[in-house]
Structures are given as structure tokens and as C-alpha cells.
Amino acid sequence: MSLELDIRLPLARFTLEVGTRLDGASVAVMGRSGSGKTSLLEVLAGLRRGARGRVVLDGRVLLDSVARSDVPPEQRRMGYVPQDALLFPHLTAEQNVRFGARPGRVSRVDEAVEILELAPLLRRYPATLSGGEKQRVALARALATDPALLLLDEPLAALDVALKERVLPYLLRVRDEARVPMLYVTHQLGEARVLAREALLLDQGQVRAAGPAAEVLGAAVRGLLAGEGEGEENILEGVLERPDDGGLRLRMQGGLSLCVPDSPALAPGTRAAYAVPAADILLSIQPLTGVSARNVMAGTVVNVEPVATGEDAATVEVAGVRWVVWLTSASVRELGVVPGARVSLAVKTSACRRLR
Numbered sequence: 001m002s003l004e005l006d007i008r009l010p011l012a013r014f015t016l017e018v019g020t021r022l023d024g025a026s027v028a029v030m031g032r033s034g035s036g037k038t039s040l041l042e043v044l045a046g047l048r049r050g051a052r053g054r055v056v057l058d059g060r061v062l063l064d065s066v067a068r069s070d071v072p073p074e075q076r077r078m079g080y081v082p083q084d085a086l087l088f089p090h091l092t093a094e095q096n097v098r099f100g101a102r103p104g105r106v107s108r109v110d111e112a113v114e115i116l117e118l119a120p121l122l123r124r125y126p127a128t129l130s131g132g133e134k135q136r137v138a139l140a141r142a143l144a145t146d147p148a149l150l151l152l153d154e155p156l157a158a159l160d161v162a163l164k165e166r167v168l169p170y171l172l173r174v175r176d177e178a179r180v181p182m183l184y185v186t187h188q189l190g191e192a193r194v195l196a197r198e199a200l201l202l203d204q205g206q207v208r209a210a211g212p213a214a215e216v217l218g219a220a221v222r223g224l225l226a227g228e229g230e231g232e233e234n235i236l237e238g239v240l241e242r243p244d245d246g247g248l249r250l251r252m253q254g255g256l257s258l259c260v261p262d263s264p265a266l267a268p269g270t271r272a273a274y275a276v277p278a279a280d281i282l283l284s285i286q287p288l289t290g291v292s293a294r295n296v297m298a299g300t301v302v303n304v305e306p307v308a309t310g311e312d313a314a315t316v317e318v319a320g321v322r323w324v325v326w327l328t329s330a331s332v333r334e335l336g337v338v339p340g341a342r343v344s345l346a347v348k349t350s351a352c353r354r355l356r
């Protein structure tokens, strides 16, 4: 995907001004409530009158106010899923999904139903679906339009935590299997890290930072989002394994494997994602032996950044997987946690929470 943005849109208290170029297949859009994230998505979708400037997606000019060109929303090939995505109440889940598919276009209906695991829900009406299920249908409807870009406005925020946990793994599948580029609004750093290759940070309508997710999703975002959302989480994805010595493990890219809570319902070979709160990980500068935690890993500190709450966030790389660990600033000083330091991390199995 290549998205060139050079837009200005006057809002009630400030002007949204975004000039950037995004090339990643998945972009996290972050910023405080009211910073202009929804407005940006609506400009891209062609739903906001009054936007000036240029929007060019994969070489297609969607907006050029100087040349007076403004492609109407239905011709932009944007799959927009707003915060409160409404389904047609008089249509079944399947009819809602099919609504998006236009004759003459590539049909992604079957793929969308498969990826979002909607087969058991197809005959149901929206009134009988849970919040997470409705979100999946809305996502599938957007995917079925064969969009050039998916615009997802905090699809998880409207849901309570229990439901929210059910949608993220589907977004990972949309990214990896449908391979449709997405611009994704979220308040969760862990989510943004696992989902996005690039990130755009908005502050009062201005771009505070834009670029590779690994660079942008750090101290600046923590500072800006202080007091919003929940604590930071590590989100880990991989394939489940049941080794001979018992227990259930999540094998991640790069070979690292994590002992996770066992349940007979979880079959080996299944893709899965787990969340581990950054505050629930123990860090030691000595090799850890004789501890009860099943997951003890040796790694190297990549950086240490302050968290608004007076704590520090240490990023530790273990076999290609980056973990964020929160610890007090006093511990950081006393232990000598600095970039390059070799450390051990301990994660209790029970701290690994399965998403969905």
C-alpha cells in the first residue's frame, strides 16, 4: 500500500493537518480522545466535506482540491468500519456481509466468512448477536467490498474487555490472510505493536510522529495517552503445541515458546494470541534459577523509557520477540537496567491470558 496524505480540515477547536506518506500494510492511528483520528478516517473515506489537499492511494488520486477532484465515497474502495458500525437489522448476518459485495467485483464474501469464522452465525439477525459477533459481521461486510484499504475506527473500544478479547485475533487474520491493508485506530499500545507495521500519532490535529511502529510506539505515545486506556500489555501470537513433557505451549516466530494455561479444548496446531500485562513480568539481572514460574527467558535490554505513572518501561529482546516490562524507576537504577544489559525475565503461566 502507498498512501500519500496532505490534508487540511478545519474542526471545531483546531485544524486537522496531516502531511505524511504511509507504505506499511497496517498502520496504527493513535492519539488522545478528540485528537482527530475519526475525522482523518472520514476524510479518507470521502465522508467529510470541506477537506482540502490531496489523498493518493496506490497512485489513484482520491482528493485533489486544487484540481477540484473529489472521488465519491462509493468509488474510493475504502472499507470503512466506524466506531458504532451498524448492521441492517432486517437482514441476516449473511445478507449483511453480501450487501457489500458488488456484482462485477472480486467477491471476498467466502473469504470474509472463513476468516471471521461467521459460518455458524450466517442465518442469525443482528439483534441476536453479541457485540463481538456484530463487529465481526461489520468487518466481514467491509472486507467483502474488496477494499483497497480498510479503515477501522477503534473496532474494539465500544466493547467491554471480555468481548474485546475476541476480535483482535480476527484482525490479525484479516491482515495475514486477506492481506488487505488497514488503517487502524486504537488506544492500546500492545495491540498497535502486534498489529501495525507503521504508526501515526495525532495530537490536536497535528502529526506528532509517523513512521515504523517500532520507532513510534514508545515514550511519545505513552506520554500522550497517559491516563487513558488500561495498562500496557504484551501481545504474543503463535501456534499452540503440546510437547511430550506435558502442558500447552505457544510457539512464536523465531522459535521462542511460552508455557500457557492448559485446556483440553485447545488443539495443537491452532493459531492463538495471548496477552501478558507489562506489569506482571519479573526482571532480574542475575540468571534466574529455582523459581516456580514456568517461563524463564534470557534476553537483552533494548531501551528503557519512562512511563507517565512514575515507572519505567524496559524493552527486552528474547529470541527476536520484544517484551515490554514495567518496573519502578528505583529498580531500574538499583539493578542497572540499561540498553545492552543481559537480563532474565520470568512470566507465570497464569499471567498469559488467551485472546478469544
Ligand SMILES: Nc1ncnc2c1ncn2[C@@H]1O[C@H](COP(=O)(O)OP(=O)(O)OP(=O)(O)O)[C@@H](O)[C@H]1O
Pocket: 010, 011, 012, 013, 031, 032, 033, 034, 035, 036, 037, 038, 039, 040
Ligand atoms: N463534523 C465536525 N465539525 C467540526 N468539528 C468536529 C466535527 N467532528 C468532530 N469535530 C471535533 O474535532 C475534534 C476531533 O474529533 P475526532 O472525532 O476526529 O477525534 P478522535 O481522535 O477520533 O476522538 P475519539 O478517540 O474520542 O474517538 C474534536 O474536538 C471534535 O469535537
